[in-house]
Structures are given as C-alpha cells and as structure tokens.
Amino acid sequence: MSLEGQPHHNAHLTPPSVCRILDANLDRAREGIRIVEEWCRFGLNNAELTNTCKQMRQELGRWHSAQLRSARNTPDDPGVDLTHPREERRENVEQVLQANLCRVEEALRVLEEYGKLYDPDLGRACKQMRYQVYTLESNFLADQRQQKLKQASLYLVTSPSDRLFEVVEAALQGGLTLVQYRDKDTDDVTRLNTAQKLKHLCHDYGALFILNDRVDLALAIEADGVHLGQQDVPISFARQLLGSQRIIGRSTTSPEEMRRALAEGADYVGVGPVYATPTKQDKTPAGLDYVRYAAERCPIPWFAIGGIDMNTLPQVFEGGATRVAVVRALMQAEQPTLVTQYFLSQLAWINRMRRRDEQG
Numbered sequence: 001m002s003l004e005g006q007p008h009h010n011a012h013l014t015p016p017s018v019c020r021i022l023d024a025n026l027d028r029a030r031e032g033i034r035i036v037e038e039w040c041r042f043g044l045n046n047a048e049l050t051n052t053c054k055q056m057r058q059e060l061g062r063w064h065s066a067q068l069r070s071a072r073n074t075p076d077d078p079g080v081d082l083t084h085p086r087e088e089r090r091e092n093v094e095q096v097l098q099a100n101l102c103r104v105e106e107a108l109r110v111l112e113e114y115g116k117l118y119d120p121d122l123g124r125a126c127k128q129m130r131y132q133v134y135t136l137e138s139n140f141l142a143d144q145r146q147q148k149l150k151q152a153s154l155y156l157v158t159s160p161s162d163r164l165f166e167v168v169e170a171a172l173q174g175g176l177t178l179v180q181y182r183d184k185d186t187d188d189v190t191r192l193n194t195a196q197k198l199k200h201l202c203h204d205y206g207a208l209f210i211l212n213d214r215v216d217l218a219l220a221i222e223a224d225g226v227h228l229g230q231q232d233v234p235i236s237f238a239r240q241l242l243g244s245q246r247i248i249g250r251s252t253t254s255p256e257e258m259r260r261a262l263a264e265g266a267d268y269v270g271v272g273p274v275y276a277t278p279t280k281q282d283k284t285p286a287g288l289d290y291v292r293y294a295a296e297r298c299p300i301p302w303f304a305i306g307g308i309d310m311n312t313l314p315q316v317f318e319g320g321a322t323r324v325a326v327v328r329a330l331m332q333a334e335q336p337t338l339v340t341q342y343f344l345s346q347l348a349w350i351n352r353m354r355r356r357d358e359q360g
C-alpha cells in the first residue's frame with residue numbers, strides 16, 4: 001500500500017479469482033481475531049492483548065479495498081456449505097480459541113502468498129501479522145495458565161496407583177483444575193507415556209497439568225509446568241528451558257525458602273508439610289505456624305500440603321490457607337468425584353469468607 005493508502009499500481013491487474021481469495025481470507029482473519037479479542041477483553045480483562053487484536057483487525061480492514069470486496073461471489077462459492085463435524089463441536093473456551101487462532105494463522109498465510117500478486121506490501125504485512133499471532137497465542141496461553149493457577153484451590157498430586165487414570169478422571173469430573181503427576185519410582189519410558197496421557201486427560205477437562213521434578217520431560221510433553229523441590233534443579237535453570245510461558249512451582253518449608261522462591265520467580269509455592277505424612281516421611285513438618293506465615297506474607301498462590309484430608313481441613317483453614325494440595329485424600333478415596341466436590345465446596349466457602357472479611 002502506498003503512503004496515501006492506495007494499493008500498489010499493479011493491483012488492478014490482479015485476476016478476479018485472486019481478489020476473491022483475498023476478500024474471503026481478509027474476512028476470515030478478521031472474524032477469527034474478533035473471536036479471540038472478545039475473550040481477551042471479557043474473559044481475561046487483558047487490555048494489552050485486546051489492543052493487539054484490535055490493531056490487527058484495523059490493519060486488515062485497511063487492506064480490504066472496494067476492489068477486493070466487489071470480487072465477492074457468494075452464490076457461486078462451492079465452499080459456503082462445507083463444514084466438518086469437528087467445527088460444530090466445541091467443548092470449552094480453549095477449544096474455541098485454539099480453533100480460531102488456527103483459522104487466523106491459516107488465513108494470514110493465504111493472504112501472505114496470494115497478497116504478493118496484489119500488492120507486495122500486503123504479503124509483507126500479513127507475514128508480520130502471522131508472527132504477531134504466534135506471539136499472541138503464546139502470551140495468551142501463558143495468561144490462561146496464570147489465570148487458571150490463580151483460580152485453582154485444590155491441587156491433586158498423584159501417587160503410583162493401578163487406578164491412576166480412573167482417580168484423576170473422577171476428580172476432574174468433580175471439578176478439579178490442577179494436577180501434578182508424581183512418581184518417584186518408575187522408569188522414564190513409563191513416566192513419559194503416563195505423563196503424555198495424563199496431560200491429554202487434564203486438557204480435555206480444561207485442567208492444568210504439572211510434572212513433578214522433571215523439566216526435561218515437562219518440555220518434551222508440553223506440560224503446563226513443573227514442580228521443583230529444594231533438592232531439584234534451580235528455578236533459573238528451569239526458567240531458561242521452559243521460558244516465561246510455563247508455570248514453575250517450588251516446595252517451601254520455611255520463611256527463608258519462601259523468600260528465595262519468590263526472589264527466583266516461582267509462580268506458586270507449596271507450603272508444608274503441614275502435618276507429618278507417610279507420603280513424604282523424611283520431611284519434618286513445618287506445622288501450622290508456617291501456614292499462618294504464608295497467609296500473612298505470601299503474595300503468590302500457595303498451597304498448604306502434607307497430611308491434609310477432610311478431618312484436618314478445618315484447622316488448615318484456621319491457619320489461613322485458601323488452597324490445598326493433597327495426595328492420599330484423593331488417590332485413596334473410594335469416591336474421588338465426591339471427595340473432590342466436598343473439598344472444592346469447602347474451599348469455595350472459605351474463600352468467600354476471606355473475601356468478605358477483607359472487604360470489612
């Protein structure tokens with residue numbers, strides 16, 4: 001496009017069929033961006049992402065000249081009635097967004113290639129926008145992950161079990177939104193396969209999937225993040241490999257460990273063990289005093305962990321916890337869906353109470 005906003009001087013020589021392709025894909029890209037923009041605005045309340053979308057829509061609008069619009073010939077378009085059953089089913093917001101980001105990327109790629117026949121600047125602009133969409137997609141994913149982390153109040157840390165998938169799925173059906181795969185005793189092939197399957201299961205329910213200890217495997221299976229203890233690799237090392245888009249959690253047992261985890265950029269911390277637990281026998285309990293400390297001082301999401309079950313939950317609440325992580329309470333539950341629902345309802349209640357107290 002020239003400085004005066006006029007298309008390239010060869011534009012009028014562009015064949016009508018190419019103009020039709022450009023017209024259809026300008027529409028497709030703008031519609032897709034609009035769908036994503038609505039979520040950035042109303043779902044995420046994120047002004048920066050909303051603005052990026054808006055600017056892209058406006059730029060595409062500027063390219064949609066009268067010449068391209070007049071090439072439209074909907075009655076003769078054989079693609080109008082073609083749909084795929086997969087396009088008609090969307091299970092959750094993420095699927096809507098994924099599908100539309102994909103649609104936008106494809107449309108921009110088409111515009112980039114055919115656009116060169118209309119005006120080389122259109123090809124260049126669309127290439128740039130395509131990269132912007134990739135960046136948007138990863139910022140967006142990161143934002144979604146952080147939102148989900150903030151909203152999660154119950155965290156299931158798994159233990160080896162013949163019912164592993166059954167229990168995790170039952171808990172997801174009960175509303176669980178955060179799962180960590182933890183198996184200290186198996187081999188890497190099994191760990192990798194299990195992690196892969198669990199990730200898909202969690203994502204089918206819109207839940208986050210975190211891997212315990214292993215940054216390499218988390219990267220390989222594109223997990224949402226990794227959980228690292230004091231004896232695991234440093235957060236800085238994990239951050240270098242995983243980037244800023246993924247979640248890194250850190251176990252802490254004392255104010256000093258919490259201070260370091262915060263300074264190192266952890267996204268959340270484990271606070272415990274609150275009580276002695278057979279699941280982690282070698283760790284001395286930090287007790288409720290440390291829970292109270294976290295309640296007063298921790299500015300990021302923190303999960304009380306260690307010996308938490310339906311009986312100890314009220315004391316943990318009294319200590320100020322609003323999020324808990326459990327192993328046995330769910331892994332050994334006969335009815336994990338019901339137990340999840342019980343925990344979630346208690347956590348929702350305590351969170352309501354805390355918010356009410358904060359508001360005075």
Ligand SMILES: Cc1ncc(COP(=O)(O)OP(=O)(O)O)c(N)n1
Nearest residue numbers: 157212227228229230251270305325
């Ligand atoms: C949520 C959460 N908190 C703490 C831990 C414990 O991590 P770590 O100290 O590295 O011990 P292992 O789990 O690796 O035995 C956790 N996994 N999750």
Ligand SMILES: Cc1nc(C(=O)O)sc1CCOP(=O)(O)O
Nearest residue numbers: 272273277279306307326327328
């Ligand atoms: C894995 C783990 N980490 C802890 C910590 O304090 O860092 S306590 C713990 C085990 C928690 O198991 P349960 O819910 O069965 O008591």
Ligand SMILES: [Mg+2]
Nearest residue numbers: 213228229232
């Ligand atoms: Mg560990």
